Amino acid sequence: MSDLQSKRTPWLLSGPALLSYALLLVVPMLMTLVLSFRSFEPMLGVQDEFVVSNYIEVFTDPYFHEIFLRTFVMSALTAFFCVLIGVPEAYILNRMRAPWKGIFLLMTLGPLLISVVVRTLGWAVIFGREGVISETIQFLGLSDGPVSLMYTQTGVLIALVHVLVPFMVLSVWASLQRLDPETERAAISLGASQFTVMRRIVLPQITPGILSGSVIVFALAATAFATPAMIGGRRLKVVATTAYDEFLHSLNWPLGASLAVVLLILNIVIITGYNRFFERKYSQVFES
Amino acid sequence: MSYLQLSNISKHFDEYVAVDNISLSVEKGEFISLLGPSGCGKTTTLQMVAGFLNPTAGSIVLDGKNITAMKPSERGLGIVFQKYALFPHMTVLENVAFGLEMRKVGKNERLQRAREALELVHLGLFIERYPRQLSGGQQQRVALARALVINPHLLLLDEPLSNLDAKLREDMQLELHDIQRRVGTTTIMVTHDQSEALAVSDRIAVMQSGRIEQIDKPFNVYEHPKSDFVSSFLGKTNTFEGRVSHGRLQVGGQHIAVDDLKLADSSNTRFALRPEKIRFCSDAPKISGKVSNRVFLGSQWIYEVQTPLGDFLIYESNNQKHDEIQEGETVGLSWDSQDMRLIAEEPASHV
Numbered sequence: 001m002s003d004l005q006s007k008r009t010p011w012l013l014s015g016p017a018l019l020s021y022a023l024l025l026v027v028p029m030l031m032t033l034v035l036s037f038r039s040f041e042p043m044l045g046v047q048d049e050f051v052v053s054n055y056i057e058v059f060t061d062p063y064f065h066e067i068f069l070r071t072f073v074m075s076a077l078t079a080f081f082c083v084l085i086g087v088p089e090a091y092i093l094n095r096m097r098a099p100w101k102g103i104f105l106l107m108t109l110g111p112l113l114i115s116v117v118v119r120t121l122g123w124a125v126i127f128g129r130e131g132v133i134s135e136t137i138q139f140l141g142l143s144d145g146p147v148s149l150m151y152t153q154t155g156v157l158i159a160l161v162h163v164l165v166p167f168m169v170l171s172v173w174a175s176l177q178r179l180d181p182e183t184e185r186a187a188i189s190l191g192a193s194q195f196t197v198m199r200r201i202v203l204p205q206i207t208p209g210i211l212s213g214s215v216i217v218f219a220l221a222a223t224a225f226a227t228p229a230m231i232g233g234r235r236l237k238v239v240a241t242t243a244y245d246e247f248l249h250s251l252n253w254p255l256g257a258s259l260a261v262v263l264l265i266l267n268i269v270i271i272t273g274y275n276r277f278f279e280r281k282y283s284q285v286f287e288s
Numbered sequence: 289m290s291y292l293q294l295s296n297i298s299k300h301f302d303e304y305v306a307v308d309n310i311s312l313s314v315e316k317g318e319f320i321s322l323l324g325p326s327g328c329g330k331t332t333t334l335q336m337v338a339g340f341l342n343p344t345a346g347s348i349v350l351d352g353k354n355i356t357a358m359k360p361s362e363r364g365l366g367i368v369f370q371k372y373a374l375f376p377h378m379t380v381l382e383n384v385a386f387g388l389e390m391r392k393v394g395k396n397e398r399l400q401r402a403r404e405a406l407e408l409v410h411l412g413l414f415i416e417r418y419p420r421q422l423s424g425g426q427q428q429r430v431a432l433a434r435a436l437v438i439n440p441h442l443l444l445l446d447e448p449l450s451n452l453d454a455k456l457r458e459d460m461q462l463e464l465h466d467i468q469r470r471v472g473t474t475t476i477m478v479t480h481d482q483s484e485a486l487a488v489s490d491r492i493a494v495m496q497s498g499r500i501e502q503i504d505k506p507f508n509v510y511e512h513p514k515s516d517f518v519s520s521f522l523g524k525t526n527t528f529e530g531r532v533s534h535g536r537l538q539v540g541g542q543h544i545a546v547d548d549l550k551l552a553d554s555s556n557t558r559f560a561l562r563p564e565k566i567r568f569c570s571d572a573p574k575i576s577g578k579v580s581n582r583v584f585l586g587s588q589w590i591y592e593v594q595t596p597l598g599d600f601l602i603y604e605s606n607n608q609k610h611d612e613i614q615e616g617e618t619v620g621l622s623w624d625s626q627d628m629r630l631i632a633e634e635p636a637s638h639v
């Protein structure tokens with residue numbers, strides 16, 4: 001095989017994938033970027049001129065600040081609670097015996113096979129004024145009238161955590177597979193208590209899994225649409241639902257596009273910053 | 289009462305009997321090896337001493353204290369795991385100091401003692417490295433230092449050298465032996481490698497199918513094996529069956545003089561004969577046969593000779609003055625009768 005040919009082969013082989021990647025992802029994104037610099041006249045629609053007014057609006061209007069802040073806080077809290085729930089869950093799953101391990105892992109990851117919409121609808125049923133939670137609280141006499149978690153921060157948070165926790169479990173699970181269980185025994189034989197083993201031996205070793213899991217969860221929560229749309233609705237908007245409303249209700253496509261672009265850029269900045277920070281911290285230990 | 293006493297220890301996994309009624313006493317400062325083929329229950333036995341497995345029956349007494357039900361974290365034993373089990377997120381020094389930290393030793397003293405332990409295993413220069421930056425042999429030493437630094441009541445080693453290459457393994461055998469002598473810690477080592485066990489142990493417990501077949505000094509286990517299994521597991525051995533009558537051993541159609549071996553007349557008896565005890569001789573051989581194969585190993589020759597008693601394996605040191613023996617040649621073989629070992633027949637189920 002000639003030199004030239006051997007250089008071409010990888011390109012030819014990855015060509016189809018590259019092409020569909022470009023067509024399906026890069027082109028629409030570039031179009032969104034272009035769209036975000038167009039102007040919009042309520043009577044005339046999208047105008048063919050280059051303006052930065054959409055971005056100025058996004059960056060100066062306190063209405064959008066609130067929405068971005070809410071999205072950030074909600075995503076961070078979702079990631080936080082996913083760590084709190086997902087890490088012990090993965091650890092316990094990993095310690096289970098043969099038949100149960102598989103069954104519970106399937107139960108944990110199974111919901112990924114069901115549409116987010118269906119799973120969120122389930123929460124809507126539970127959260128509503130006539131939902132299970134409301135009825136229980138009234139039955140216990142903790143409240144006189146019906147209680148609803150619909151359109152509340154808490155409601156969206158609970159649903160998001162439920163939807164995204166499997167990603168955390170998966171990520172931590174993967175790093176638990178690399179953990180040598182003998183290191184736990186070694187620590188015990190040296191006099192460590194179960195708690196010390198967890199804190200000093202297990203946690204540090206699965207930290208990379210927790211970090212990447214929280215990046216995934218944060219990114220998915222920040223861009224989530226279905227769950228905030230169904231539980232949060234119009235009353236509790238996040239960036240994704242706001243952009244959607246701009247597109248479909250105000251028909252202000254350029255503003256919606258600039259919201260989407262800002263969200264994307266913020267997401268990338270936060271995630272790479274986070275990765276950089278921890279990579280530097282752990283590179284010595286875990287680089288292979 | 290000895291320092292460590294295992295009395296009638298058994299371990300069942302459901303129906304499966306992994307360790308079957310083992311008793312073993314170890315003196316203070318002794319180096320004992322549990323030797324046996326894979327799956328014979330060595331690790332299980334060690335894990336029960338360490339406290340990671342509960343015996344189904346029996347008791348373990350250490351230094352006069354019954355530790356059978358004690359938590360592993362309270363037993364104060366040093367354990368070296370087969371794959372070392374170093375903490376990958378800690379430096380070598382932190383790894384070694386961990387056990388002292390658990391014992392609430394002050395920071396300065398703890399680092400000082402960890403450094404000394406690392407000097408002992410010749411790793412004084414590597415203390416700031418992480419385990420993955422060390423070779424297998426170095427990791428092994430860190431594991432040893434980590435186990436020894438806490439001045440353990442017992443040192444438990446599970447196949448400590450099995451992950452090292454041959455040359456390094458021999459060096460580490462000598463070093464392990466040397467370190468153990470200097471520190472004087474009572475040690476139990478598990479291994480399936482007979483040369484390793486012979487090289488480092490004060491006594492060897494040969495195990496098979498969850499039982500101890502024989503416990504004795506290395507020389508005695510090798511020279512006076514109590515069973516067919518022991519004699520074939522430690523080194524190579526030639527075995528054959530014969531019948532004794534009137535001071536002569538009848539094997540196949542052959543008669544072999546065994547006048548210097550005190551034997552009652554008997555029916556079938558099994559004998560073992562080590563390959564290095566057999567020599568070539570031209571006059572008055574005990575038996576003769578044809579050389580079917582020979583291999584040169586540097587320090588010695590290995591011959592295979594077909595005889596009426598079966599194929600014989602013969603080791604001869606590379607220090608013999610006779611003419612070179614060729615394949616296909618017919619040779620006479622001789623040995624001293626007292627080198628033949630009578631071995632007790634194994635129970636029928638094992639044959």
Ligand SMILES: Nc1ncnc2c1ncn2[C@@H]1O[C@H](COP(=O)(O)OP(=O)(O)O)[C@@H](O)[C@H]1O
Binds near residue numbers: 304306325328332333
């Ligand atoms: N946790 C366990 N459950 C069931 N069987 C086991 C368990 N641990 C060991 N065994 C069985 O017990 C026997 C002895 O194992 P082990 O002590 O590890 O042998 P080895 O002498 O090779 O160290 C093996 O047949 C093994 O399959």
Ligand SMILES: [Mg+2]
Binds near residue numbers: 330331332
């Ligand atoms: Mg083993």
